[in-house]
Amino acid sequence: MxxxxxxxxxxxxxxxxxxxxxxxxxxxxxxxxxxxxxxxxxxxxxxxxxxxxxxxxxxxxxxxxxxxxxxxxxxxxxxxxxxxxxxxxxxxxxxxxxxxxxxxxxxxxxxxxxxxxxxxxxxxxxxxxxxxxxxxNIDEIMEKFKHQMKLDKSSAENKTVKVAANMRKNLNFEGRLKELKKSMKLKIHKNGKHNKKQQE
Known part of the structure; x- marks a missing residue:
């Protein structure tokens, strides 16, 4: 042993x-x-x-x-x-x-x-x-090692995707984007009214 x-x-x-x-x-x-x-x-x-x-x-x-x-x-x-x-x-x-x-x-x-x-x-x-x-057998060992590295890489990529999805969910990206667009529309709308008043 x-x-x-x-x-x-x-x-x-x-x-x-x-x-x-x-x-x-x-x-x-x-x-x-x-x-x-x-x-x-x-x-x-x-x-x-x-x-x-x-x-x-x-x-x-x-x-x-x-x-x-x-x-x-x-x-x-x-x-x-x-x-x-x-x-x-x-x-x-x-x-x-x-x-x-x-x-x-x-x-x-x-x-x-x-x-x-x-x-x-x-x-x-x-x-x-x-x-x-x-x-x-060196060739067998190498083949198994390469296979293990592929599995590790695939697992790491899956973890990265899950982390990115969780971050997106936690950040509420879509909700914040909607709020930002709404806020931008309000600002543009207010600025338009303000400009009209100045012109009058």
């Missing part, structure tokens, strides 16, 4: 945090900090997976997990998995995740993660649900 997916930059700032089990906020923060500390201390010649017990809940439930990661430019992509998972398959899964992001954002960078976090979560949800891998 995959217990967490973490992305952070080389200075340790988290850009994506996704846990597939319930952990307290304090423990989540400790896991993120410890994951960065472990990964940043390693050099390029070392393998990309490390045994860790960072998910140990106050010594009550020790969980020996594998921390698997890859570095892409200024970003670390890390998966915390249990020992039932295949190390090479998880490294491939990290590559698939990054390739899909690359296709979606045309060479993904840190700013894409900052400004499109919801889309990144959509991509991840097409690959992993509940800590289990459900899809690894």
């Amino acid at each position: 995959i217990h967490a997916v973490l992305i952070f930059n080389t200075t340790g700032k988290p850009r994506l945090i996704k846990f597939y089990d319930h952990y307290s906020t304090d423990l989540q923060q400790r896991i993120v900090d410890e994951t960065f500390r472990i990964i940043s201390a390693r050099n390029n010649n070392q393998c990309h997976f490390v045994e860790t017990n960072i998910f140990d809940r106050n010594g009550t439930q020790p969980k020996d997990l594998l921390l698997m990661y890859r570095q892409y430019a200024t970003l670390y992509v890390a998966f915390c998995v249990d020992k039932a998972e295949n190390e090479l398959a998880i490294l491939d899964l990290i590559q698939i995740f990054v390739e899909v992001m690359d296709r979606c954002f045309e060479s993904v960078c840190e700013l894409d993660l900052i400004f499109n976090l919801e889309k990144i979560h959509h991509i991840l949800n097409e690959i992993i649900i509940g800590g289990l891998v459900i899809e690894t």
Whole structure:
């Protein structure tokens, strides 16, 4: 099972945090900090997976997990998995995740993660649900992601139309327009009478 997916930059700032089990906020923060500390201390010649017990809940439930990661430019992509998972398959899964992001954002960078976090979560949800891998075919993931984006866009457009209709109703645009026309007619009528009196 995959217990967490973490992305952070080389200075340790988290850009994506996704846990597939319930952990307290304090423990989540400790896991993120410890994951960065472990990964940043390693050099390029070392393998990309490390045994860790960072998910140990106050010594009550020790969980020996594998921390698997890859570095892409200024970003670390890390998966915390249990020992039932295949190390090479998880490294491939990290590559698939990054390739899909690359296709979606045309060479993904840190700013894409900052400004499109919801889309990144959509991509991840097409690959992993509940800590289990459900899809690894990049074309399938892309197709589902594009379909989801169309649905989101359609939903946003419907909301915009509803908001505009509600605003129009609340402003009583038609009623105010009638009042304005009536007021303009009265002014024109009064001005016409006033001009006639002056001419007499």
